[in-house]
Amino acid sequence: MTLKTLLLGAVATSVLAPAAFAERGADGHVNIIYWQAPSIMTPYLSGGTKDIEAASLVLEPLGRYTETGALVPFLATEIPTVENGGVSADLTSITWKLKEGLVWSDGSPVTSADVKFTADYCMHPEGGCAQLAKFTGVDSIDTPDDLTVVVNFSTPMPNPYGPFMGGQSPILQKAQFEQCLGANASSCTEANFYPIGTGPFVVDEFKPNDVISLSANPNFRDPAKPAFATATLKGGGDAESAARAVLQTGEFDYAWNLQLAPDVLASMSEGGTGTPVSAFGTLVERIEMNLTDPSPDLPEGERSTIAHPHPILSDFKVRKALSMAIDRALLTEIGYGQAGRPTCNLVPAPALYASDNEECLTQDLEGAKALLEEAGWTDTNGDGVREKDGMKLSLLYQTSTNAVRQDFQALIKDWWNQIGVETELRNVDSSVFFGGDPGSPDTFQKFYADVEMYANNFDGTDPQSYLSMYRCGNEPKPSSQWQGENINRFCDPEYDALLDELAQTGELSKRGEIAKKLNDMITKETMTIVPLVDRGRVSAHSNSLGGVILNTWDSELWNAADWYRIQ
Amino acid sequence: MLTYATRRLVLSIPTLLFISFVIFMLLQLAPGDPMAQVPLTVPPEVKEKMRQALGLGEPPLVQYWKWLVQTFWIEPKIFIDWLTRDSFLLGWLPDTALYQGELRVISWQTRSPVMDIVLQRIPQTLWVVGMSYIVGVLIALPIGIYSAYRQYSLFDQAGTFITMVGFSIPPFFTGPLLIVVFSVYLGWFPSIYDTTHVVNDWESFKYQLQQMIMPVMVLALQTTAQLSRYMRASMLDNLNQDYVRTARAKGLSEAIVVMVHVLRNSMIPVVTVIALGVPAIFGGAIITENVFKVNGIGQLLITALFANDLPMVMTLTFIFAFLIVLFNLIADVLYGLLDPRIRYD
Numbered sequence: 001m002t003l004k005t006l007l008l009g010a011v012a013t014s015v016l017a018p019a020a021f022a023e024r025g026a027d028g029h030v031n032i033i034y035w036q037a038p039s040i041m042t043p044y045l046s047g048g049t050k051d052i053e054a055a056s057l058v059l060e061p062l063g064r065y066t067e068t069g070a071l072v073p074f075l076a077t078e079i080p081t082v083e084n085g086g087v088s089a090d091l092t093s094i095t096w097k098l099k100e101g102l103v104w105s106d107g108s109p110v111t112s113a114d115v116k117f118t119a120d121y122c123m124h125p126e127g128g129c130a131q132l133a134k135f136t137g138v139d140s141i142d143t144p145d146d147l148t149v150v151v152n153f154s155t156p157m158p159n160p161y162g163p164f165m166g167g168q169s170p171i172l173q174k175a176q177f178e179q180c181l182g183a184n185a186s187s188c189t190e191a192n193f194y195p196i197g198t199g200p201f202v203v204d205e206f207k208p209n210d211v212i213s214l215s216a217n218p219n220f221r222d223p224a225k226p227a228f229a230t231a232t233l234k235g236g237g238d239a240e241s242a243a244r245a246v247l248q249t250g251e252f253d254y255a256w257n258l259q260l261a262p263d264v265l266a267s268m269s270e271g272g273t274g275t276p277v278s279a280f281g282t283l284v285e286r287i288e289m290n291l292t293d294p295s296p297d298l299p300e301g302e303r304s305t306i307a308h309p310h311p312i313l314s315d316f317k318v319r320k321a322l323s324m325a326i327d328r329a330l331l332t333e334i335g336y337g338q339a340g341r342p343t344c345n346l347v348p349a350p351a352l353y354a355s356d357n358e359e360c361l362t363q364d365l366e367g368a369k370a371l372l373e374e375a376g377w378t379d380t381n382g383d384g385v386r387e388k389d390g391m392k393l394s395l396l397y398q399t400s401t402n403a404v405r406q407d408f409q410a411l412i413k414d415w416w417n418q419i420g421v422e423t424e425l426r427n428v429d430s431s432v433f434f435g436g437d438p439g440s441p442d443t444f445q446k447f448y449a450d451v452e453m454y455a456n457n458f459d460g461t462d463p464q465s466y467l468s469m470y471r472c473g474n475e476p477k478p479s480s481q482w483q484g485e486n487i488n489r490f491c492d493p494e495y496d497a498l499l500d501e502l503a504q505t506g507e508l509s510k511r512g513e514i515a516k517k518l519n520d521m522i523t524k525e526t527m528t529i530v531p532l533v534d535r536g537r538v539s540a541h542s543n544s545l546g547g548v549i550l551n552t553w554d555s556e557l558w559n560a561a562d563w564y565r566i567q
Numbered sequence: 568m569l570t571y572a573t574r575r576l577v578l579s580i581p582t583l584l585f586i587s588f589v590i591f592m593l594l595q596l597a598p599g600d601p602m603a604q605v606p607l608t609v610p611p612e613v614k615e616k617m618r619q620a621l622g623l624g625e626p627p628l629v630q631y632w633k634w635l636v637q638t639f640w641i642e643p644k645i646f647i648d649w650l651t652r653d654s655f656l657l658g659w660l661p662d663t664a665l666y667q668g669e670l671r672v673i674s675w676q677t678r679s680p681v682m683d684i685v686l687q688r689i690p691q692t693l694w695v696v697g698m699s700y701i702v703g704v705l706i707a708l709p710i711g712i713y714s715a716y717r718q719y720s721l722f723d724q725a726g727t728f729i730t731m732v733g734f735s736i737p738p739f740f741t742g743p744l745l746i747v748v749f750s751v752y753l754g755w756f757p758s759i760y761d762t763t764h765v766v767n768d769w770e771s772f773k774y775q776l777q778q779m780i781m782p783v784m785v786l787a788l789q790t791t792a793q794l795s796r797y798m799r800a801s802m803l804d805n806l807n808q809d810y811v812r813t814a815r816a817k818g819l820s821e822a823i824v825v826m827v828h829v830l831r832n833s834m835i836p837v838v839t840v841i842a843l844g845v846p847a848i849f850g851g852a853i854i855t856e857n858v859f860k861v862n863g864i865g866q867l868l869i870t871a872l873f874a875n876d877l878p879m880v881m882t883l884t885f886i887f888a889f890l891i892v893l894f895n896l897i898a899d900v901l902y903g904l905l906d907p908r909i910r911y912d
Contacts, residue, residue, distance in 0.1 A: 033759070037862070037870065038672075039676040039677040039874075040676070040677050040678055040783065044912040045678055046605075046676070047602075047604075047605035047606055047609045047614075048604055048605065048606075055619075111674075126619075126620065127620060128616050128618075128620020128621065129616075129617075130609060130617055132613045132616065133609060133610050134606075156900075167852075183620070185620070186673050186678045187668075187670070187673075187676065188678075189677075189678065189679040189683075191681065192677075192678055192679065193677075194680065205763065207675075207687055207763075207862075208676070208677040208679060208684055208687075209676065209677065209684070209862070209866075209867060209870050210687075210688075210762055210764055210862040211763055211862070212760075213763055225816075232763070234759060234761075234860065234863050235862075236857065236860045236866055237857060237858070237860045238761070238857070241743075241746070241758065241759070241858070241860070244746070244750075244751065244758060245759050248750075248751045249750050249751055249754065249757075249758050251750075251757055251758060252759070253633060268657055271751070278723075286652065288575075305893055391680075416650075416870075429598075429599075430603065431598075431599045431600065431603040431873065431875060432598045432599055432600075432603075433605070434603045435598065435599050435602070435612065435875070436600055436602060436603070436614065437598060437599070437600050440598050442598070445611075454607075456607045456608075457606075457607075457608060458608055459608045481615075483611035483612070483615065483903030484609070484611065485611065502730050507908060548888040550676065
């Protein structure tokens, strides 16, 4: 049986089976485990994935992304586009139509006022809304009638699907959150823990950082769904015990984000009670090259700033040689197994934006050596490390503390040693590394190292803001309290010009072309970013849980309404 | 004794204030950022706004003062309100309604009052960690007594071996080992503790026992190891004393000599050790709670530490400090009560 027939079979059962037992609550209870425990039920007060996903059982946006990255309407009747007239021709406004007859779980009607209120809630200047970036460019929101919402942008938005789209931006009930604007957001514990939503479930009991008990929403728009009468979302522990509870003991039906060593997961899945599933999104583990000099000899405030170019890595040939020495296939096999695939792209998906750049996938140690020779780096004293003008080819390579990353460091250090590059390894606790404390010398933004490794991705399916991070001037620097996203301190006017063009372009195929070009400029043409692994997500579901479609573009629980018990 | 206790109580106030200040300053100096767990896709300026909303922009001393006011003024008001409104003991008094909606100590992760979460967690911790302490004490005392009475016997040797094992094997090893054996292979006990479980009949009580047994045993092994050694040493000290020989010479039975004369005297230091261990129960068992997903106070502390949730960490560590100071005092007073030779005044 080929993979295709298997998949078709899976699709067929997921379509047919719910129809067979089409009655709300007929399938009893479902147990979900998240090894990071949810803390709050509103994604607007917490950027954490665990909280966004837990909330997605209760709160819903106007539209979601499917497992392929396509857009589907949830509370809206359809996804507005330029073609159907929902998005204005000049790309400055988008008109959403709500489905008729929608009600909240308390029975009151969902209206455009709730949608407008959600935007007001997040855009309140004192609220500290975690999803504020979703509302970038929003100028005003009009509600001509109870079912119509018009979002007006101050500039043309080729991708107008920021607000109210995807798990990060669901609709809140105005009546419930009215008193929770701005600084009051924190005192609304009741609303934050027990939000009234339109989703398949309602919260019965919320124990922060522990467990959430839910039951089927009696007013859910599809009278036959959800198939489960009650649900438990347990949190805490670690990925390994979550995997064990689904794959070996069968106590739980669904386990989220099982970041485990491939061999551990493989031996657990022999347990026979469940199946691991994987899917790929845009998360790319990469090595970032520092184009500025991080030398500790420089005065504080000048280290790793554009005032001093990097003495070694400013040379493209060196960067290219470092990339050529890496065997990405081996790294993937060791570190991620079925949850990874080697990549050379910063934007690995969706297909529309993914460049066909595959040159880096084959390791070429000899080529790398030749390239370093060409660049003038030779080993004159025979100690195995190349020199040039009295300077050793020696790099400091930092990353966050994490078993897989330390394995990667060791392997890469070995390959780099083989081509005559001395490498010093360093790892920093992830809460410090990603913490962004301007006083700490160890953050990834400060980049007091020559190269560093971490993973990043982008929200939704449009890479524009992601690629815009590498704009000139957007680098972390003392004057911006070391905040900024252009970690490499990359600057190319041609790149910026292309970015501007992307921001003006609405036509999808044209956008794809420009995004691919931008991706190539920052990866293979300059080797500023050296992508290693396209990291997928692995979750697991029990053999008796049907309807699971793993989605990396939205919440994993996006289609929990369609889940059912296989009899 | 009363004067002594009062003096100690009064002295503990500046001690606790000092401890709270030190904890606060240590947390301020510690690296880390509450926004570290927010995905990188959230832009830095949004993170900065989130920090401002959490009150991180204020100077440390202002933050400390706010915490003091919230903990020592606002939280007690809520407690008194609860006493006069809902409690059985004082519920007949008119509702005092002292709390007027001032800002309480708010956790940065959950945006809800820290104290509510702590109260929610205490039952799990007391059930599991408290029970393991009781089980540990009940096993340790007889082992210690008999080991000392039959020193160097086979039983003593076996006891010593087991306590050494208990001392040296950490719960992050025994926990998963028990899970693999009893949950995965035998399927007797659940590997994940259900904190929503309500005991209301025989069946649910049986389930509660099943889910408690593994974490309780892991923790009891540690307690047993420690206490049985103390008990044994203390018994050995007393068994060779003159008064024991006198008791035997008077013709008292062995049971009375050992269980009454020797045991009572040997218990004095052991009771102190037991009392000093009680705050650790409230502190939870960080590792064991995590292994079995008991989600009590220990798990609360570790997740708060990972999330750099300073108000939560601060409040929890302060509660531990308070309990340690309190039980030190209780242990000292107990010592005086049990042993008439010890007088503080």
